[in-house]
Amino acid sequence: MILYGKDALKKRLDSAAEKGRLPHAIMFSGNEGSGRKIMARYTAQLFICKDKACGKCAACRNIENDSHPDVIFVKKACKNDYSSDSFRSVIRDTSVRPNNGDVKVYIFEEADTMRSDLHNVLLKLVEEPAEYLRFVFTCENPRVIPETILSRVTEFEVPDTPVSDCERFLRDNGLPNASELAEAFAGNIGKCLADKDSADMKRILIAQKAAAAVANRDVFSAAAVLSNTSVSNKEQDNKWQDFSAVMGYLSRILCDALSQKYGEPAEFFGKKESGKIASVFSEKEILNMLDACVELEKNESYHINLPLSAAYFTSRIL
Numbered sequence: 001m002i003l004y005g006k007d008a009l010k011k012r013l014d015s016a017a018e019k020g021r022l023p024h025a026i027m028f029s030g031n032e033g034s035g036r037k038i039m040a041r042y043t044a045q046l047f048i049c050k051d052k053a054c055g056k057c058a059a060c061r062n063i064e065n066d067s068h069p070d071v072i073f074v075k076k077a078c079k080n081d082y083s084s085d086s087f088r089s090v091i092r093d094t095s096v097r098p099n100n101g102d103v104k105v106y107i108f109e110e111a112d113t114m115r116s117d118l119h120n121v122l123l124k125l126v127e128e129p130a131e132y133l134r135f136v137f138t139c140e141n142p143r144v145i146p147e148t149i150l151s152r153v154t155e156f157e158v159p160d161t162p163v164s165d166c167e168r169f170l171r172d173n174g175l176p177n178a179s180e181l182a183e184a185f186a187g188n189i190g191k192c193l194a195d196k197d198s199a200d201m202k203r204i205l206i207a208q209k210a211a212a213a214v215a216n217r218d219v220f221s222a223a224a225v226l227s228n229t230s231v232s233n234k235e236q237d238n239k240w241q242d243f244s245a246v247m248g249y250l251s252r253i254l255c256d257a258l259s260q261k262y263g264e265p266a267e268f269f270g271k272k273e274s275g276k277i278a279s280v281f282s283e284k285e286i287l288n289m290l291d292a293c294v295e296l297e298k299n300e301s302y303h304i305n306l307p308l309s310a311a312y313f314t315s316r317i318l
Protein backbone atom coordinates (compact mmCIF):
# COMPACT_ATOMS: atom_id res chain seq x y z
CA MET A 1 0.00 0.00 0.00
CA ILE A 2 1.50 3.34 -0.97
CA LEU A 3 1.02 5.90 1.79
CA TYR A 4 1.38 9.31 0.19
CA GLY A 5 3.08 11.87 2.40
CA LYS A 6 3.01 9.66 5.50
CA ASP A 7 6.63 8.48 5.57
CA ALA A 8 7.43 9.45 9.15
CA LEU A 9 4.22 7.96 10.55
CA LYS A 10 4.71 4.76 8.55
CA LYS A 11 8.25 4.46 9.88
CA ARG A 12 7.04 4.70 13.48
CA LEU A 13 4.37 2.06 12.96
CA ASP A 14 6.71 -0.25 11.02
CA SER A 15 9.35 -0.05 13.67
CA ALA A 16 6.82 -0.77 16.43
CA ALA A 17 5.50 -3.76 14.46
CA GLU A 18 9.05 -4.98 13.82
CA LYS A 19 9.70 -5.06 17.56
CA GLY A 20 6.33 -6.71 18.19
CA ARG A 21 5.21 -3.61 20.10
CA LEU A 22 2.31 -2.38 18.02
CA PRO A 23 -0.28 -1.28 20.62
CA HIS A 24 -3.52 -3.32 20.68
CA ALA A 25 -5.63 -0.14 20.48
CA ILE A 26 -4.60 2.70 18.20
CA MET A 27 -6.20 6.08 17.55
CA PHE A 28 -5.43 7.98 14.36
CA SER A 29 -6.32 11.63 14.76
CA GLY A 30 -6.18 14.10 11.93
CA ASN A 31 -8.15 16.37 9.65
CA GLU A 32 -10.91 14.99 7.48
CA GLY A 33 -9.41 13.74 4.23
CA SER A 34 -5.88 13.51 5.66
CA GLY A 35 -5.75 9.73 5.21
CA ARG A 36 -6.90 8.34 8.57
CA LYS A 37 -8.79 5.47 6.95
CA ILE A 38 -5.79 4.48 4.81
CA MET A 39 -3.68 4.45 7.96
CA ALA A 40 -6.27 2.23 9.66
CA ARG A 41 -6.13 -0.21 6.75
CA TYR A 42 -2.34 -0.17 6.74
CA THR A 43 -2.28 -0.87 10.48
CA ALA A 44 -4.67 -3.79 9.97
CA GLN A 45 -2.14 -5.16 7.45
CA LEU A 46 0.64 -4.73 10.02
CA PHE A 47 -1.45 -6.65 12.54
CA ILE A 48 -2.46 -9.48 10.23
CA CYS A 49 0.12 -9.96 7.43
CA LYS A 50 2.86 -12.46 8.32
CA ASP A 51 5.28 -10.20 6.45
CA LYS A 52 4.24 -6.98 8.20
CA ALA A 53 2.12 -5.31 5.51
CA CYS A 54 3.94 -6.72 2.48
CA GLY A 55 1.08 -5.45 0.30
CA LYS A 56 1.30 -8.52 -1.94
CA CYS A 57 -0.15 -11.47 -0.02
CA ALA A 58 -3.82 -12.42 -0.15
CA ALA A 59 -4.42 -11.01 3.35
CA CYS A 60 -2.94 -7.62 2.44
CA ARG A 61 -4.90 -7.46 -0.80
CA ASN A 62 -8.14 -8.37 0.93
CA ILE A 63 -7.58 -5.72 3.58
CA GLU A 64 -6.91 -3.13 0.90
CA ASN A 65 -10.25 -4.06 -0.74
CA ASP A 66 -12.11 -4.10 2.57
CA SER A 67 -12.91 -7.77 2.10
CA HIS A 68 -10.87 -9.46 4.84
CA PRO A 69 -13.14 -11.41 7.21
CA ASP A 70 -11.07 -10.47 10.26
CA VAL A 71 -10.90 -6.75 9.57
CA ILE A 72 -14.23 -5.27 10.54
CA PHE A 73 -15.22 -1.71 9.75
CA VAL A 74 -17.95 -1.04 12.31
CA LYS A 75 -20.90 0.46 10.46
CA LYS A 76 -22.37 3.78 11.45
CA ALA A 77 -26.10 4.28 11.55
CA CYS A 78 -25.78 7.72 10.06
CA LYS A 79 -23.07 10.26 9.32
CA ASN A 80 -22.91 11.49 12.87
CA ASP A 81 -23.48 8.47 15.02
CA TYR A 82 -23.14 4.79 15.60
CA SER A 83 -26.25 2.80 16.40
CA SER A 84 -26.69 0.71 19.54
CA ASP A 85 -27.50 -2.20 17.22
CA SER A 86 -24.16 -2.07 15.45
CA PHE A 87 -22.47 -1.95 18.86
CA ARG A 88 -24.43 -4.92 20.15
CA SER A 89 -23.42 -6.99 17.13
CA VAL A 90 -19.78 -5.94 17.59
CA ILE A 91 -19.87 -7.05 21.23
CA ARG A 92 -21.32 -10.44 20.23
CA ASP A 93 -18.82 -10.77 17.41
CA THR A 94 -15.74 -10.06 19.55
CA SER A 95 -16.22 -13.34 21.40
CA VAL A 96 -15.84 -15.26 18.12
CA ARG A 97 -12.23 -16.14 17.33
CA PRO A 98 -10.60 -14.92 14.08
CA ASN A 99 -11.52 -16.74 10.86
CA ASN A 100 -8.12 -16.93 9.21
CA GLY A 101 -5.24 -15.81 11.36
CA ASP A 102 -4.36 -14.94 14.93
CA VAL A 103 -5.98 -11.54 15.24
CA LYS A 104 -9.17 -9.73 14.51
CA VAL A 105 -9.15 -5.97 13.90
CA TYR A 106 -12.11 -3.70 14.59
CA ILE A 107 -12.02 -0.29 12.98
CA PHE A 108 -14.22 2.50 14.35
CA GLU A 109 -14.15 5.58 12.18
CA GLU A 110 -14.88 9.06 13.56
CA ALA A 111 -14.88 7.87 17.14
CA ASP A 112 -15.34 11.49 18.21
CA THR A 113 -18.91 11.41 16.92
CA MET A 114 -20.02 8.54 19.17
CA ARG A 115 -22.66 8.99 21.84
CA SER A 116 -21.32 8.89 25.38
CA ASP A 117 -23.19 5.68 26.34
CA LEU A 118 -21.45 3.95 23.43
CA HIS A 119 -18.12 5.27 24.70
CA ASN A 120 -18.79 3.30 27.88
CA VAL A 121 -19.38 0.11 25.93
CA LEU A 122 -16.21 0.78 24.01
CA LEU A 123 -14.25 1.29 27.19
CA LYS A 124 -15.19 -2.21 28.36
CA LEU A 125 -13.99 -3.60 25.04
CA VAL A 126 -10.56 -1.97 25.04
CA GLU A 127 -10.02 -2.34 28.78
CA GLU A 128 -9.63 -6.10 28.91
CA PRO A 129 -9.69 -7.40 25.38
CA ALA A 130 -9.28 -11.06 24.43
CA GLU A 131 -5.70 -11.69 23.26
CA TYR A 132 -6.74 -11.85 19.59
CA LEU A 133 -8.53 -8.47 19.52
CA ARG A 134 -7.09 -5.26 18.05
CA PHE A 135 -8.82 -1.89 17.76
CA VAL A 136 -8.17 1.03 15.46
CA PHE A 137 -10.03 4.32 15.86
CA THR A 138 -10.00 7.42 13.75
CA CYS A 139 -11.11 10.87 14.82
CA GLU A 140 -10.70 14.53 14.08
CA ASN A 141 -10.86 15.81 17.62
CA PRO A 142 -9.57 13.43 20.29
CA ARG A 143 -10.38 15.93 23.06
CA VAL A 144 -14.09 15.05 22.97
CA ILE A 145 -13.32 11.38 23.66
CA PRO A 146 -13.33 10.47 27.38
CA GLU A 147 -9.96 10.35 29.06
CA THR A 148 -10.74 6.83 30.29
CA ILE A 149 -10.66 5.61 26.69
CA LEU A 150 -7.82 7.84 25.53
CA SER A 151 -5.60 6.53 28.32
CA ARG A 152 -6.01 3.02 26.91
CA VAL A 153 -5.28 3.80 23.29
CA THR A 154 -2.08 5.01 21.66
CA GLU A 155 -2.66 8.11 19.60
CA PHE A 156 -0.87 8.81 16.34
CA GLU A 157 -1.40 12.10 14.57
CA VAL A 158 -2.02 11.77 10.84
CA PRO A 159 -0.38 14.75 9.16
CA ASP A 160 -2.00 16.58 6.26
CA THR A 161 -0.58 15.43 2.94
CA PRO A 162 1.84 17.86 1.28
CA VAL A 163 0.50 19.24 -2.02
CA SER A 164 3.29 17.54 -4.01
CA ASP A 165 2.44 14.09 -2.57
CA CYS A 166 -1.26 14.66 -3.18
CA GLU A 167 -0.46 15.58 -6.78
CA ARG A 168 1.60 12.38 -7.15
CA PHE A 169 -1.33 10.35 -5.77
CA LEU A 170 -3.77 11.93 -8.24
CA ARG A 171 -1.39 11.35 -11.17
CA ASP A 172 -0.73 7.73 -10.12
CA ASN A 173 -4.48 7.20 -10.09
CA GLY A 174 -4.91 8.71 -13.53
CA LEU A 175 -6.96 11.73 -12.48
CA PRO A 176 -6.90 14.74 -14.80
CA ASN A 177 -5.89 18.20 -13.56
CA ALA A 178 -3.77 16.63 -10.80
CA SER A 179 -1.71 19.70 -9.99
CA GLU A 180 -4.69 22.06 -10.05
CA LEU A 181 -6.80 19.75 -7.87
CA ALA A 182 -4.00 19.18 -5.36
CA GLU A 183 -3.47 22.90 -5.06
CA ALA A 184 -7.16 23.80 -4.90
CA PHE A 185 -7.67 21.46 -1.94
CA ALA A 186 -4.31 22.16 -0.31
CA GLY A 187 -3.15 18.54 -0.64
CA ASN A 188 -6.23 17.01 0.95
CA ILE A 189 -6.61 13.76 -1.02
CA GLY A 190 -10.02 12.98 0.48
CA LYS A 191 -11.45 16.30 -0.63
CA CYS A 192 -9.84 15.99 -4.06
CA LEU A 193 -11.55 12.65 -4.59
CA ALA A 194 -14.89 13.77 -3.20
CA ASP A 195 -15.04 17.07 -5.04
CA LYS A 196 -13.07 16.46 -8.22
CA ASP A 197 -16.22 16.49 -10.35
CA SER A 198 -18.14 19.09 -8.39
CA ALA A 199 -19.38 22.28 -10.02
CA ASP A 200 -17.16 24.31 -7.70
CA MET A 201 -14.05 22.44 -8.75
CA LYS A 202 -14.88 23.05 -12.40
CA ARG A 203 -15.39 26.75 -11.68
CA ILE A 204 -12.03 26.91 -9.88
CA LEU A 205 -10.33 25.30 -12.87
CA ILE A 206 -11.94 27.85 -15.21
CA ALA A 207 -10.85 30.72 -12.95
CA GLN A 208 -7.32 29.30 -12.93
CA LYS A 209 -7.33 29.04 -16.72
CA ALA A 210 -8.50 32.64 -17.01
CA ALA A 211 -5.82 33.74 -14.55
CA ALA A 212 -3.17 31.95 -16.62
CA ALA A 213 -4.33 33.85 -19.71
CA VAL A 214 -4.30 37.12 -17.75
CA ALA A 215 -0.77 36.38 -16.54
CA ASN A 216 0.29 36.05 -20.19
CA ARG A 217 -1.51 39.30 -21.06
CA ASP A 218 -3.43 37.12 -23.49
CA VAL A 219 -6.63 39.16 -23.73
CA PHE A 220 -8.29 36.96 -26.32
CA SER A 221 -7.81 33.70 -24.45
CA ALA A 222 -8.99 35.31 -21.22
CA ALA A 223 -12.12 36.60 -22.95
CA ALA A 224 -12.76 33.22 -24.54
CA VAL A 225 -12.42 31.39 -21.22
CA LEU A 226 -14.63 33.85 -19.36
CA SER A 227 -17.39 33.96 -21.96
CA ASN A 228 -17.88 30.23 -21.55
CA THR A 229 -18.10 29.62 -17.81
CA SER A 230 -21.10 27.28 -17.74
CA VAL A 231 -20.43 24.13 -15.75
CA SER A 232 -23.89 23.21 -14.53
CA ASN A 233 -26.68 22.57 -16.99
CA LYS A 234 -28.17 24.72 -19.68
CA GLU A 235 -30.50 26.62 -17.37
CA GLN A 236 -30.10 30.38 -17.63
CA ASP A 237 -30.05 30.89 -13.85
CA ASN A 238 -27.14 28.52 -13.37
CA LYS A 239 -25.28 30.19 -16.16
CA TRP A 240 -25.20 33.47 -14.25
CA GLN A 241 -24.39 31.67 -11.05
CA ASP A 242 -21.44 29.94 -12.71
CA PHE A 243 -20.14 33.21 -14.13
CA SER A 244 -20.48 34.95 -10.81
CA ALA A 245 -18.69 32.13 -8.98
CA VAL A 246 -15.84 32.03 -11.52
CA MET A 247 -15.37 35.80 -11.10
CA GLY A 248 -15.33 35.25 -7.33
CA TYR A 249 -12.56 32.65 -7.64
CA LEU A 250 -10.65 34.81 -10.09
CA SER A 251 -10.77 37.69 -7.62
CA ARG A 252 -9.23 35.43 -4.97
CA ILE A 253 -6.33 34.69 -7.31
CA LEU A 254 -5.97 38.44 -7.96
CA CYS A 255 -6.03 39.12 -4.20
CA ASP A 256 -3.21 36.62 -3.88
CA ALA A 257 -1.30 38.41 -6.62
CA LEU A 258 -1.68 41.63 -4.61
CA SER A 259 -0.53 39.91 -1.41
CA GLN A 260 2.56 38.73 -3.21
CA LYS A 261 3.22 42.28 -4.37
CA TYR A 262 3.35 43.23 -0.69
CA GLY A 263 5.68 40.32 0.04
CA GLU A 264 2.98 38.13 1.62
CA PRO A 265 2.56 34.47 0.60
CA ALA A 266 -0.35 33.36 -1.64
CA GLU A 267 -3.20 31.74 0.25
CA PHE A 268 -5.52 30.22 -2.34
CA PHE A 269 -5.34 27.93 -5.35
CA GLY A 270 -3.72 29.15 -8.57
CA LYS A 271 -0.45 30.06 -6.84
CA LYS A 272 1.56 29.70 -10.03
CA GLU A 273 -0.84 32.07 -11.82
CA SER A 274 -1.06 34.63 -9.01
CA GLY A 275 2.74 34.64 -8.73
CA LYS A 276 3.10 35.36 -12.40
CA ILE A 277 0.42 38.08 -12.33
CA ALA A 278 2.28 39.69 -9.43
CA SER A 279 5.48 39.78 -11.45
CA VAL A 280 3.91 40.94 -14.74
CA PHE A 281 1.46 43.63 -13.56
CA SER A 282 1.80 46.73 -11.41
CA GLU A 283 -0.11 47.05 -8.15
CA LYS A 284 -2.45 49.57 -9.78
CA GLU A 285 -3.17 47.26 -12.71
CA ILE A 286 -3.98 44.34 -10.42
CA LEU A 287 -6.27 46.54 -8.32
CA ASN A 288 -7.99 47.65 -11.49
CA MET A 289 -8.65 44.04 -12.56
CA LEU A 290 -9.75 43.10 -9.07
CA ASP A 291 -12.22 45.97 -9.15
CA ALA A 292 -13.71 44.73 -12.42
CA CYS A 293 -13.84 41.18 -11.11
CA VAL A 294 -15.76 42.10 -7.97
CA GLU A 295 -18.07 44.34 -9.97
CA LEU A 296 -18.89 41.51 -12.37
CA GLU A 297 -19.30 39.01 -9.56
CA LYS A 298 -21.76 41.10 -7.56
CA ASN A 299 -23.67 43.00 -10.18
CA GLU A 300 -26.38 41.00 -11.89
CA SER A 301 -26.85 43.52 -14.67
CA TYR A 302 -23.55 42.32 -16.15
CA HIS A 303 -24.96 38.85 -16.47
CA ILE A 304 -27.19 39.71 -19.37
CA ASN A 305 -24.50 39.14 -21.94
CA LEU A 306 -21.56 37.00 -20.87
CA PRO A 307 -19.23 37.61 -23.85
CA LEU A 308 -19.71 41.34 -23.34
CA SER A 309 -18.98 41.06 -19.61
CA ALA A 310 -15.89 38.98 -20.36
CA ALA A 311 -14.76 41.65 -22.81
CA TYR A 312 -15.38 44.32 -20.14
CA PHE A 313 -13.08 42.46 -17.76
CA THR A 314 -10.34 41.87 -20.31
CA SER A 315 -10.45 45.52 -21.37
CA ARG A 316 -9.26 46.30 -17.84
CA ILE A 317 -6.17 44.11 -18.33
CA LEU A 318 -4.73 46.55 -20.83
Ligand SMILES: [Zn+2]
Binds near residue numbers: 061
Ligand atom coordinates in the same frame (compact mmCIF):
# COMPACT_ATOMS: atom_id res chain seq x y z
ZN1 LIG B 1 1.01 -9.13 3.30
